[in-house]
Amino acid sequence: MGLLDLIRKLKSSQDKELRILLLGLDNAGKTTLLKKLASEDVSHITPTQGFNIKSVVSSGFKLNVWDIGGQRKIRPYWRNYFENTDVLIYVIDSADQKRFEETGLELSELLEEPKLQGVPLLIYANKQDLLQAAQASEIARGLSLDTIRDRKWHIQACSAQSGEGIKEGIDWMSTVVGKKK
Amino acid sequence: MGNCLCKRKREPKRKITLGIFGLDNAGKTTTVKVLAGDPHTETAPTVGFNQEVIGIHQYDITFYDLGGGKKIRDIWQTYFPEIYGVVYVVDSTASDRMDEIKENLQMLLEDEKVSGKPILLLANKQDQETALDEVDIMEQLNLENTVNINRCPCRIETCSAIKGTGRKIDPSIKNGIKWLCGMIDHNWEKFHGRVESDMEEQKKKREAELEARRERVKKLREERERKERE
Ligand SMILES: Nc1nc2c(ncn2[C@@H]2O[C@H](COP(=O)(O)OP(=O)(O)OP(=O)(O)O)[C@@H](O)[C@H]2O)c(=O)[nH]1
Ligand SMILES: Nc1nc2c(ncn2[C@@H]2O[C@H](COP(=O)(O)OP(=O)(O)OP(=O)(O)O)[C@@H](O)[C@H]2O)c(=O)[nH]1
Ligand SMILES: [Mg+2]
Ligand SMILES: [Mg+2]
Numbered sequence: 001m002g003l004l005d006l007i008r009k010l011k012s013s014q015d016k017e018l019r020i021l022l023l024g025l026d027n028a029g030k031t032t033l034l035k036k037l038a039s040e041d042v043s044h045i046t047p048t049q050g051f052n053i054k055s056v057v058s059s060g061f062k063l064n065v066w067d068i069g070g071q072r073k074i075r076p077y078w079r080n081y082f083e084n085t086d087v088l089i090y091v092i093d094s095a096d097q098k099r100f101e102e103t104g105l106e107l108s109e110l111l112e113e114p115k116l117q118g119v120p121l122l123i124y125a126n127k128q129d130l131l132q133a134a135q136a137s138e139i140a141r142g143l144s145l146d147t148i149r150d151r152k153w154h155i156q157a158c159s160a161q162s163g164e165g166i167k168e169g170i171d172w173m174s175t176v177v178g179k180k181k
Numbered sequence: 182m183g184n185c186l187c188k189r190k191r192e193p194k195r196k197i198t199l200g201i202f203g204l205d206n207a208g209k210t211t212t213v214k215v216l217a218g219d220p221h222t223e224t225a226p227t228v229g230f231n232q233e234v235i236g237i238h239q240y241d242i243t244f245y246d247l248g249g250g251k252k253i254r255d256i257w258q259t260y261f262p263e264i265y266g267v268v269y270v271v272d273s274t275a276s277d278r279m280d281e282i283k284e285n286l287q288m289l290l291e292d293e294k295v296s297g298k299p300i301l302l303l304a305n306k307q308d309q310e311t312a313l314d315e316v317d318i319m320e321q322l323n324l325e326n327t328v329n330i331n332r333c334p335c336r337i338e339t340c341s342a343i344k345g346t347g348r349k350i351d352p353s354i355k356n357g358i359k360w361l362c363g364m365i366d367h368n369w370e371k372f373h374g375r376v377e378s379d380m381e382e383q384k385k386k387r388e389a390e391l392e393a394r395r396e397r398v399k400k401l402r403e404e405r406e407r408k409e410r411e
Binding site: 041098099101104108123135136141145146147148154168171 | 225227229230231232233248250253254255256259261387394395397398401402
């Protein structure tokens with residue numbers, strides 16, 4: 001047991017490149033978040049038709065982040081990007097309570113994907129600047145996060161516009177992937 | 182994780198699930214970490230779900246570690262049907278929060294999916310000078326009464342989760358877990374049967390809820406798309 005653990009640790013500490021999948025409904029703020037993460041200007045962002053990819057170094061990891069458009073007609077293409085995902089980031093517009101159930105349903109379907117089995121899930125509860133901070137337990141219920149048993153998950157309140165909260169989410173991510181089997 | 186060589190000699194490992202509860206900052210995540218043998222490093226508050234499967238004695242224990250903060254605490258209930266026993270962690274230095282802890286503990290043990298299950302109370306952070314001792318904690322939490330009313334076998338251990346990890350873990354924690362497993366083992370048929378039937382019930386409820394949700398989303402979607410066309 002000791003030896004195997006050691007090998008695993010050595011391997012994961014060398015292998016610090018992570019493939020991150022950024023999903024969520026249209027207008028959730030995925031592209032804004034990605035640009036903010038890369039310290040780019042976020043003032044002229046248009047809906048994503050295909051995908052964006054950026055490499056960002058943060059918390060000692062090289063993150064290769066794939067941001068896929070969330071419009072309904074694009075969602076069927078999400079599956080083309082599932083392979084080898086280390087962490088799934090799911091962005092929600094916390095101000096759009098009307099679509100909580102819809103986004104929760106999309107998420108449930110994602111979580112059933114064999115290729116995403118066991119992949120840790122980070123929820124960015126975005127657009128916190130627009131409203132009273134939504135209660136984490138409400139989001140957890142609305143999105144049925146509390147029915148998940150096969151992976152770790154974490155809710156991070158953030159504002160992609162101001163950048164607040166983004167770093168904390170990445171920190172959580174780096175603590176869970178350090179232990180990835 | 183398990184060592185394959187000794188498996189042959191032993192009976193199959195028993196799989197049990199334990200819920201680790203307590204207010205924010207109690208030391209739940211730290212406790213799970215040192216039980217798993219991970220080095221003790223600074224933790225961030227949990228706003229979500231963390232689980233570890235840890236082999237202890239002849240058991241494979243799945244620990245459910247949830248956030249204890251006010252804003253996330255409400256989701257604990259969803260996990261109650263699945264747990265065989267409770268590890269409740271108390272920050273023994275939080276003398277100004279004993280009333281809050283008392284109420285939280287009462288709420289937990291009164292739940293019909295928890296009553297009757299064994300509970301290990303870890304009076305944590307004993308390395309701190311201001312830590313209350315077990316007698317004070319039992320008194321201030323009205324522990325005896327609460328566990329008796331709810332028929333929960335209970336054991337209290339004073340400990341410090343940051344003392345050491347893995348084999349160097351505070352022996353009180355290890356002994357406490359051993360006691361908890363023993364209690365469950367001793368009444369295995371009863372607890373196992375209860376968890377199985379509660380989980381079955383929960384599954385049905387969940388499926389019905391999901392179906393209703395699908396319907397609602399479909400309606401909302403249709404409505405929105407109609408409006409977009411107009
Ligand atoms: N107030 C506020 N607006 C935000 C925030 N993040 C994003 N937005 C706005 O929300 C809108 C959608 O943002 P995008 O980043 O394009 O959303 P997306 O998830 O990439 O959308 P698709 O590419 O269509 O899937 C834009 O007008 C952003 O300026 C935020 O934190 N606060
Ligand atoms: N002095 C001392 N500090 C401890 C001990 N156990 C945990 N801590 C510290 O207490 C703080 C909270 O610990 P966590 O394990 O994150 O607490 P938690 O119960 O998981 O908190 P939530 O996730 O917010 O519910 C951290 O700074 C720990 O390092 C202990 O035995 N002694
Ligand atoms: Mg986009
Ligand atoms: Mg915690």
